[in-house]
Amino acid sequence: MTIGPDHAARLVPERRALADDVYDVILGLLMDHRIEPGAKVSIDGIARDFDVSPTPVREALARLESEGLVVKRPLRGYTAAPLLDAEGLRKLFEMRRILEPAAAQLAAGRMTPATVAALQELADDMRASASSAQDEGTRYQDYRDFADQDAQFHRIIAEHSGNDLLADAIVRLRSHMHLYRLYFKHGIEQDTSGEHEAVLDALRGRDAAAAAAAMLDHIEHSYARMAPHVED
Structure with a gap:
């Protein structure tokens, strides 16, 4: 995988060797399929393209491996993880159907005004991010705020379930x-935001x-949005 020095320079405007910066760039390349699923991810190649040492690249790839976005194999190094297929998507949503409604049910009785306010702020921010993403495009950097807020909304609910094992499994x-x-x-943004509001209303009412x-x-609606795309 060769990105090229000119493109790499645009991705990292200032030469920063921090692992978080390198992580952000590689994550964007993976999400946008600039590094294609199954492609080899070269530590030396990335370090050379971004003009950083191999150390922050290794740290970033280790983090991405823990998140399932790259795979490390003995003697072969890192490759970009394959995309979910129909079976993988089905299994993921089976897990979500089991875990996340249970977490929401448990969290309802543990809602505090501060937590409800935090969730409402996230819901409001998601609507703003949705409008911004609509204007910008479909690259990961254009909708990253929305994706991060979406994940954070679910994480906060899971963490307020009162069950650390359940929350950890969801995260x-x-x-x-x-x-x-x-x-x-x-x-997707508008649909997701509306569905989050319904969850939030129930949590606010401690129902x-x-x-x-x-x-x-x-x-269920999220699966219905995703499944046809995978089947195609």
Whole structure:
């Protein structure tokens, strides 16, 4: 994989050797398929293209491996993880259907005004990010704020379930990162934002059954949006 010094310079305007900066750039390349699924990810090549030492590249790739976006194999190094196929998508959503409604149900009884306010702020920010993404385009950097806010909304609910094992399982799925790498299309933002508002309304009312039902409805609609794309 060769990106080229000119493109690399645009991606990293200032020569920063921090692993977080390198991580952000490689993540964008993976999400946009500039590094194609299954392609080899060369530590030396990335270090050369970005004019950094191999150390922050290794650190960034280790982080991406933990998130399931790259795969490391003995004697072969790193490759970009394959995209979810129909079976992988089905299994991911099976897990989400089991875990996330339960987390929302448990979190409903543990909502504080501060947590509700934080979730409302995220919901508001997502609407603003949706408008911005609509104007900008479909590159990852154009909708990254929305994707990050989406994941954070779900993470906060999971963490307020009162069950650390349940919350950890939800976070470790990294479902939003894998789904947005698979597919992003304008219109998803508005649908997702509306479904989040339904979950938030139930949590605000501390209605456990309604929170679980709203979360399940959101997950079912999300699968319905994704599945046809994978089948195609």
